[in-house]
Each structure stands twice: as C-alpha cells, then as structure tokens.
Amino acid sequence: MALTGLEIYKLLPKTNCKKCGFPTCLAxxxxxxQKGIELSACxxxxxxxxxxxxxASQPPVRLITVGAGDKAFSVGNEVVLFRHxxxxxxxxxxxxxxxxxxxxxxxxxxxxxxxxxxxxRVGKDLTLNGFAIKNASGDKATFAACVAAVxxxxxxxxxxxxxxxxxxxxxxxKADGRNPLIYGATKDNAAKMAELALKHKCxxxxxxxxxxxxxxxxxxxxxxxxxxxxxxxxxxxxxADSLAALVQIRRLALKKNFRPLGYPVITFPGEGTxxxxxxxxxxxxxxxxxxxxxxxxxxxxxxxxxxLTLRQNIYTDPQKPLQxxxxxxxxxxxTDNSPLYTTTNxxxxxxxxxxxxxxxxxxxxxxxxxxxGLSVLTAWAAGKFDSEKxxxxxxxSGIEDKIKHRKIIIPGYVAVLMGELExxxxxxNIMVGPKDAVDISGYIKKVWTNN
Amino acid sequence: MPVEIxxxxxxxxxxxxxxxGGGRKTVTVGGETALPFLHFEGSIPNRPVVAVQILDCRxxxxxxxxxxxxxxxxxxxxxxxxxxxxxxxxxxxxxxASAHPENQNTGAAEAQTTAKKLLDxxxxxxxxxxxxxxxxxxxxxxxxxxxTSGLGMALGVCEEKNYRTIVxxxxxxxxxxxxxxxxxxxxxxxxxxxxxxxxxKPDRILMDPTTGALGxxxxxxYSVMERLRLAALGGDSMTSMPMLxxxxxxxxxxxxxxxxxxxxxxxxxxxxxxILWEELTATTLMSAGADIVVLRHPRTVEMVKSTIKKLMGS
Ligand code: B12
Ligand code: SF4
Numbered sequence: 030m031a032l033t034g035l036e037i038y039k040l041l042p043k044t045n046c047k048k049c050g051f052p053t054c055l056a057x058x059x060x061x062x063q064k065g066i067e068l069s070a071c072x073x074x075x076x077x078x079x080x081x082x083x084x085a086s087q088p089p090v091r092l093i094t095v096g097a098g099d100k101a102f103s104v105g106n107e108v109v110l111f112r113h114x115x116x117x118x119x120x121x122x123x124x125x126x127x128x129x130x131x132x133x134x135x136x137x138x139x140x141x142x143x144x145x146x147x148x149x150r151v152g153k154d155l156t157l158n159g160f161a162i163k164n165a166s167g168d169k170a171t172f173a174a175c176v177a178a179v180x181x182x183x184x185x186x187x188x189x190x191x192x193x194x195x196x197x198x199x200x201x202x203k204a205d206g207r208n209p210l211i212y213g214a215t216k217d218n219a220a221k222m223a224e225l226a227l228k229h230k231c232x233x234x235x236x237x238x239x240x241x242x243x244x245x246x247x248x249x250x251x252x253x254x255x256x257x258x259x260x261x262x263x264x265x266x267x268x269a270d271s272l273a274a275l276v277q278i279r280r281l282a283l284k285k286n287f288r289p290l291g292y293p294v295i296t297f298p299g300e301g302t303x304x305x306x307x308x309x310x311x312x313x314x315x316x317x318x319x320x321x322x323x324x325x326x327x328x329x330x331x332x333x334x335x336x337l338t339l340r341q342n343i344y345t346d347p348q349k350p351l352q353x354x355x356x357x358x359x360x361x362x363x364t365d366n367s368p369l370y371t372t373t374n375x376x377x378x379x380x381x382x383x384x385x386x387x388x389x390x391x392x393x394x395x396x397x398x399x400x401x402g403l404s405v406l407t408a409w410a411a412g413k414f415d416s417e418k419x420x421x422x423x424x425x426s427g428i429e430d431k432i433k434h435r436k437i438i439i440p441g442y443v444a445v446l447m448g449e450l451e452x453x454x455x456x457x458n459i460m461v462g463p464k465d466a467v468d469i470s471g472y473i474k475k476v477w478t479n480n
Numbered sequence: 481m482p483v484e485i486x487x488x489x490x491x492x493x494x495x496x497x498x499x500x501g502g503g504r505k506t507v508t509v510g511g512e513t514a515l516p517f518l519h520f521e522g523s524i525p526n527r528p529v530v531a532v533q534i535l536d537c538r539x540x541x542x543x544x545x546x547x548x549x550x551x552x553x554x555x556x557x558x559x560x561x562x563x564x565x566x567x568x569x570x571x572x573x574x575x576x577a578s579a580h581p582e583n584q585n586t587g588a589a590e591a592q593t594t595a596k597k598l599l600d601x602x603x604x605x606x607x608x609x610x611x612x613x614x615x616x617x618x619x620x621x622x623x624x625x626x627x628t629s630g631l632g633m634a635l636g637v638c639e640e641k642n643y644r645t646i647v648x649x650x651x652x653x654x655x656x657x658x659x660x661x662x663x664x665x666x667x668x669x670x671x672x673x674x675x676x677x678x679x680x681k682p683d684r685i686l687m688d689p690t691t692g693a694l695g696x697x698x699x700x701x702y703s704v705m706e707r708l709r710l711a712a713l714g715g716d717s718m719t720s721m722p723m724l725x726x727x728x729x730x731x732x733x734x735x736x737x738x739x740x741x742x743x744x745x746x747x748x749x750x751x752x753x754x755i756l757w758e759e760l761t762a763t764t765l766m767s768a769g770a771d772i773v774v775l776r777h778p779r780t781v782e783m784v785k786s787t788i789k790k791l792m793g794s
Contacts, residue, residue, distance in 0.1 A: 111703070111706050111707075111710070112699070112702075112703055112706075113703040113706060113707055146746060147746065148744060148746035148747065149744070150695070241483045241485075242482050242483055245483055267790060268517075268787060268790040268791045269517060269519065269790060269791050269792070269793045272517055272518070272767075272791070273517075273518065273519070273520055276515075276518060277483075277485055277486065277520075280486045281483065281486055284486055285484075285486060287483075290483070306752070306755070306756065306759070306783060307783065307786075307787075309756055309759075309760070310756075310759055310760065310763050310783060310787055313759075313760045313763060313764060314763060314764075314767060317702070317764050317767055318767060329748055329752075330745065330746050330747060330748030330749075330753075331747070331748025331749045331752040331753040331756065332748070332752070332756060333748075334736075334746060334747050334748060334753060335694060335736075335753065335756045335757055335760050336760070338694055338695040338736075339694055339698070339760055339764065341695075342694065342695065342698045342699040342702075343699060343702070343764075345699055347699070347700075347703055377695075377696070381735070388742050404697070410662070465733070465735075466735070467735050467738065467739060470742075
C-alpha cells in the first residue's frame with residue numbers, strides 16, 4: 030500500500046540539505062509519493078526508512094504461485110475486504126487430500142478422477158487445482174514413494190504435507206521442478222524447512238498452533254532466513270474461529286499493511302467438521318471469506334460442483350457481468366426450417382438456454398439481443414429487453430435470410446411482450462416458450478413436430 | 481509482541497425485531513453491533529434463525545427429492561408445519577400459493593382457515609407470504625392479519641408498487657411487515673422510509689433484499705447485503721432492519737436442484753447436490769448478514785442450524 034507524501038517525509042532525514050536536487054525534504058517526499066523519482070536520490074536516507082518504503086511498495090497480500098506450467102495457480106494480491114469495493118482477483122486454489130497410507134489403487138483412482146474433473150458453467154471450465162499429499166504414515170520412504178506416484182500421474186500442482194524435514198526433503202526430491210507448496214514450517218522445524226524452501230525454490234507454508242501471535246513468530250523466522258513466498262495457516266479449524274482468524278488476517282494486511290501476515294491463507298475445512306457435507310459448508314465459508322488455498326479431505330462431484338460454482342460467483346467482477354456478443358448463435362447444424370429462440374446477452378442466461386436447446390437434440394438458432402449483460406427479467410424491468418429491441422435485432426442480424434419460417438420463441442417470463450412484438454414484427458408468429466429453460470426440451474418436441 | 485487485532489468501531493446497531501407474542505412463543509432477531517459472527521468486535525445478542533417454508537396447498541413442480549423428503553405432510557399445511565417444527569424450525573413460513581389466480585385462486589376465507597390451522601398446530605412464530613400478485617396479496621394477507629391480530633406475525637411482501645395496504649394492516653394488528661426491493665440498496669432504504677411514513681415502527685420491519693441462488697445471482701445478493709449491513713453499522717438507521725432471505729424458494733427452482741436426467745456426470749447425485757445448493761446459498765448469505773433464512777429441505781434445516789450454533793461459538 031503506497032505511502033502518502035507526508036508519511037514518507039516522516040521517514041526522511043529532514044535536514045533540507047538539497048543534495049537530492051529538491052529545495053526541501055518535504056518537496057522530495059511529495060515527488061517520491063507520485064513515483065516521479067527514486068529514493069536513492071537522497072544519499073542520507075537511513076536503512077530503516079529504506080525498508081519501510083520498500084515494504085510499503087509491495088502488495089498487501091503477496092502473490093504466491095504453486096505448481097509449474099499451464100496448471101500452476103496463483104493466489105493473493107487481493108486489495109479489498111468486500112467484493113463490491115472493487116473485486117476479488119485470484120480464486121482460491123482447491124486441493125484434494127491424498128494420504129500416503131491410502132492404498133496405491135485408491136490413490137491412483139482419486140488422482141485420475143480429480144485430475145479429469147471439469148464442469149462447464151457459464152462458458153468456463155471449472156476445475157480443481159491439485160493435491161495435498163499428507164505424510165500420514167510418518168514414514169519418510171512411504172511419503173516419498175507416494176509423492177513420486179502421484180507426480181507421475183498428474184500435472185496438477187502439489188502441496189506436500191509433513192512437518193518432518195527429513196520426509197520433506199525425500200519428497201521434494203520426487204517433485205523436482207513441480208514447485209510444490211511445502212507445508213510446512215512450525216515453531217520446531219522452521220529453520221530446516223526454510224532451508225528446504227530456499228534450496229528447492231518452493232513456496233513455504235507456516236503453521237501456527239498458537240494463533241496469530243505464534244504465526245507471526247514463525248513467519249519472522251523464515252523471512253529472516255530469506256524465504257519470501259509464504260502461505261500461512263493460523264491453525265483455526267472450526268466455523269467461528271476460522272472466520273475470525275481469516276478476517277483479522279485480511280484486515281491486518283489491508284488496513285494496517287502488516288507485513289508478517291500479508292500472505293495467502295491455507296485452510297483445512299475437513300479437520301473442523303464431521304461429514305463431507307459439513308466440510309463443504311465450511312469450505313464455502315472459506316471461499317467467501319478470504320482463503321487462498323482450501324484443502325478438501327473429500328472429493329465427490331456433488332460437493333465440489335456447488336463449491337466451484339460458489340467460487341466462480343464470489344470472484345466474478347461486480348463491475349462487469351459476464352456477457353456474450355449479441356448476434357446469431359447456432360446449436361448443432363440448423364437448417365432454414367429449424368426453431369429460432371431469442372434471449373438476452375447475459376452469459377448465464379445464454380448458457381442456460383443453450384445447454385437446454387442442446388439437450389433437446391433439435392438443431393436450432395439462438396438470437397442474442399444486446400441487453401447490456403442483464404438477465405431476462407432484470408433486462409425487461411430495466412427496459413433493455415423489450416419488443417423494440419428484439420424486433421431491431423431480428424431485422425439487423427440477418428436471421429431472416431437464414432430461415433424460411435417466421436416463428437420466434439421468446440422466454441416465458443416475458444410473455445407480456447407477445448402483443449407488442451406482433452406489432453413490431455408483422456408476418457411473424459410470436460411463440461411464448463416455457464419460463465424456465467429446463468422445460469425447453471419438452472416444449473420444443475411438442476410444438477415443432479410438423480415443421 | 482502480540483498482534484494487535486484490528487476492530488471496527490461501529491456507531492450503528494441492527495434493530496431488534498420480535499415475532500410472536502400474545503401468549504405465543506417469541507423469536508427475536510437482529511441487535512448486532514458487529515459484522516456477521518465477528519464476536520471479537522461487538523455483540524451478537526440473537527443468532528440467525530431458520531424458517532421453514534411450507535405451502536397452503538400441495539406443491540406443484542417442486543423438485544422430486546424435496547417433496548419426497550417431506551412425505552405425506554405436503555398434503556396438509558398443519559401437519560407440514562408440525563413436522564417442520566419437530567425438525568427444528570424456529571419459524572414457520574407459509575406461502576399462500578393457492579391464492580394465485582393461476583392456481584386455485586382462493587381468497588380471504590381460505591387464507592384465514594389456513595392461518596387458524598397453523599396457529600393451532602404450532603406455537604412458533606409464523607410468516608405469511610402471498611402469491612406475489614398485488615391484489616391477491618392484499619386480499620389474503622389482510623385477511624390473515626385480521627385473523628391473527630396481536631399474535632406478532634410477519635407478512636410480506638411489501639414492494640414499492642404495493643405496500644400501503646399490507647403495512648397499514650400490520651400496523652393495525654401489531655404485525656411485522658416484510659419489505660422487498662430488487663437487490664438495490666437505495667431502493668431498499670427508500671422502501672423502509674415509505675413504510676415508516678405510514679406510521680409503522682422501524683422495529684416492526686424486516687428487509688427481504690431479494691435472494692439470488694447459488695449460481696443464479698447469489699453474488700449480487702451477497703454484495704448488496706454486505707453493503708446494507710455496512711451502512712447500518714455505519715449509523716444509517718433506515719437500513720438497520722434485520723434481513724430475511726427466501727433461500728429455499730430460489731435454490732430449489734434451479735436446474736441443479738431439480739434435474740437428474742441428461743445432466744453432466746460432473747454434477748453428481750441430485751439429492752446431495754440440491755441440498756448443498758440450498759445450504760451454500762443459506763450459509764453464504766448468513767455471512768453477509770441474513771438474520772432469517774427461509775429453507776425447504778429437512779436436511780438443510782439440520783445442517784444450517786448446526787452451522788449457526790458453531791458460528792455463534794457454542
Ligand atoms: C441478479 C439480479 C440482478 C442483478 C443483475 C444481474 C444480471 N446481470 O442480470 C442486479 C443486482 C444488477 C439487478 C438489477 C436490477 N434488477 Co434484478 N434481479 C436479479 C435476480 C436475483 C436474478 C436474475 C438472474 O440472474 N437470473 C438467472 C438468469 C439465468 O435467469 P433468466 O435470464 O431469466 O433466464 C432463465 C429463464 O428466463 C429462461 N430463459 C432465458 N432466456 C430464455 C429464452 C427462451 C426462448 C426460453 C424459452 C427461456 C429462456 O432460462 C433461464 C433459466 O431458467 C432476480 C430475482 C431472482 N431471484 O430471480 C432479480 C430481478 C430479475 N430484478 C428485478 C429488477 C426490478 C431489477 C432492477 C430494475 C431494479 C432497479 N430498479 O434497480 C435492476 C435493473 C438493472 C439496471 N437498471 O441496470 C426484478 C424484475 C421484476 C419483474 N418481474 O419485472 C427481479 C425479478 C427481482 C424482483 N423480484 O423484484 N438484478
Ligand atoms: S537529500 Fe535527503 S535529506 Fe537532503 S533534502 Fe533531499 S531528501 Fe532531504
């Protein structure tokens with residue numbers, strides 16, 4: 030967080046010696062706050078001032094990358110507490126736990142299921158980010174073997190979970206070049222883990238069993254050792270305590286520019302809960318309120334799909350609804366006799382409709398009107414999806430050259446537009462479709478049989 | 481050196497609103513002087529509560545696993561309400577769906593009969609919503625209001641285009657009015673002011689900020705609720721009413737909570753997915769300030785109640 034001119038001035042020697050080329054220290058400070066000059070222009074500035082200024086020029090929550098290659102993910106760099114203030118930038122990474130005590134077969138299956146998992150929503154492929162491999166056996170060779178096995182089966186990023194530096198070293202040797210997250214450094218092993226992080230150039234998680242105070246202590250040990258890429262675990266595991274800890278950490282980072290906690294937070298919702306369902310609810314809380322990495326103990330499509338949807342919702346930029354370019358879209362290979370649907374250009378709306386039209390198995394045309402990215406009813410209420418707009422889009426899109434019939438299906442929620450639209454589009458048959466897109470398949474099979 | 485915990489010094493406070501009374505059980509919501517569940521910076525005297533939504537007629541078009549979870553009671557509002565309370569409902573929320581002109585177009589008399597049946601069946605506070613067609617809302621909600629005078633019902637919804645009749649009736653009978661604006665902070669505030677202008681006390685108002693389900697507008701509702709709550713804690717007394725979210729209604733009408741045929745394998749099993757769809761909508765909106773969540777599935781009720789307990793630190 031940038032300092033103001035006055036804050037910088039307080040850090041300067043205040044001698045007004047003019048060696049920097051400015052008449053006063055204050056004038057120099059002002060210029061510096063506008064980033065018009067380098068601090069080094071003042072020969073007399075103290076080391077403490079240098080450090081303070083440097084810290085202030087860094088992002089309040091450091092950006093940390095886990096993994097390597099295409100599938101690496103980055104978290105941190107957040108600048109607000111509430112998404113309406115600007116937006117949240119970097120979606121939390123969702124990792125699935127594998128224990129080195131799991132049978133080789135079940136681990137292999139989990140790795141392949143999770144790696145292959147993808148669900149399309151609003152035109153985006155939503156996926157999980159990687160694996161957290163846990164040294165549950167306590168044995169170094171078993172851990173290394175498990176990491177080696179997982180590493181050969183997936184390109185997704187890894188986190189290595191062990192507090193035994195020996196086991197970590199053995200595991201790191203099997204994940205060379207993968208930039209795994211080392212989890213992690215405790216009060217007892219901090220120096221050794223820091224050494225490993227530096228040697229392998231990997232991010233390091235710091236684990237506290239003693240709240241934020243304990244966390245800061247360990248962060249300071251590893252930063253002094255030279256580690257910069259840090260992820261923090263405040264140790265809170267339940268609903269209330271983890272909410273408090275994550276809020277406090279985000280506030281300290283953003284509002285106090287508190288460097289020792291200016292890092293993404295890793296959470297373990299499975300450890301504070303008693304069922305996969307409850308784990309998902311707590312994971313949801315962590316996604317909404319400030320987690321950087323969420324480690325899940327359970328994987329099943331019906332729990333991760335809602336979580337991925339929540340993550341997509343919370344990290345959508347509030348200033349820009351996801352929208353489509355207006356125009357003609359096709360489903361399958363429509364002919365001049367295929368049905369024509371119309372809707373708005375809100376991505377969620379378009380993809381809901383497109384998915385159902387696709388599911389109906391009837392090749393079709395979809396005409397997207399420019400509604401400034403609003404859903405059907407929102408756009409209708411705001412006057413951005415009315416008969417005039419639809420008629421104009423029909424005329425200007427060129428759809429009339431592509432179809433022989435003159436039938437257009439409008440969303441059931443705007444059935445009221447039918448009369449006006451008949452006036453706007455003489456010769457057209459305005460058909461009111463079902464309200465909800467789910468019912469399109471049944472509807473179209475009924476009304477489009479003899480065409 | 482211990483870390484200094486940053487706390488906000490809020491000047492505002494969420495109003496306390498009490499439902500029930502007149503010899504019946506009461507439930508009080510609101511009263512917070514902190515953001516949701518942040519016990520370290522203020523007091524949260526009342527936990528958020530769970531209302532269970534029932535209909536006054538057999539539901540039509542509801543998701544199959546949802547109807548199955550309730551069994552036969554869906555044919556009888558009184559039995560349904562009883563079972564809801566057994567499962568942990570703090571409040572029973574009854575939608576007078578049969579009054580919709582496209583449903584059975586029932587009127588004042590039927591609404592009063594339903595209300596009386598529910599009063600006999602359960603002792604928790606009740607909330608009634610109309611079919612959301614202005615003239616029918618006015619007809620059936622006023623009827624219920626008169627039939628339950630002095631018993632602290634909540635009635636909704638009051639919208640900018642239709643609030644006078646309902647608010648006046650709540651005022652006359654000592655009920656709470658639920659005001660709803662379309663996900664817009666200024667309109668919600670304006671509606672509160674208009675309602676108060678009719679003489680109803682601000683602590684007899686609940687806000688329904690309009691709920692968007694997970695994947696269907698949740699993020700908009702979430703942010704508007706956070707803004708309303710921040711405004712209220714910042715001292716704006718016309719945004720400081722407790723908030724009610726119709727979570728079950730929104731969540732269970734989405735495809736994810738309804739369809740098992742022809743959906744991607746990556747969606748997983750319908751029932752578990754549907755329940756989680758409702759749970760995540762509920763808990764996410766609670767973390768933005770919901771004081772009353774209106775739910776539909778018995779298992780969601782259980783999970784959300786247990787989550788609330790944990791968030792309240794017990
Ligand atoms: C999120 C939301 C917003 C967001 C905008 C989101 C967006 N990008 O559109 C915000 C907060 C900005 C907003 C603003 C407003 N909103 Co608004 N909003 C909603 C909300 C919660 C969800 C809308 C949504 O995203 N739905 C999901 C999409 C996918 O639905 P959909 O587009 O309708 O598509 C479905 C169907 O229509 C169908 N379908 C779609 N196309 C087609 C085509 C065919 C051929 C067929 C057959 C079917 C079909 O398939 C889809 C899935 O089933 C609803 C209430 C609710 N809970 O639904 C209110 C709602 C739509 N909003 C409403 C209003 C009034 C407004 C405002 C005008 C308020 C105001 N005065 O400020 C503004 C207008 C915006 C502006 N001035 O710019 C009202 C509309 C009332 C009415 N019946 O006319 C609603 C219903 C709320 C309410 N109960 O009062 N809103
Ligand atoms: S050189 Fe440094 S001490 Fe001298 S006037 Fe400039 S800022 Fe002040």
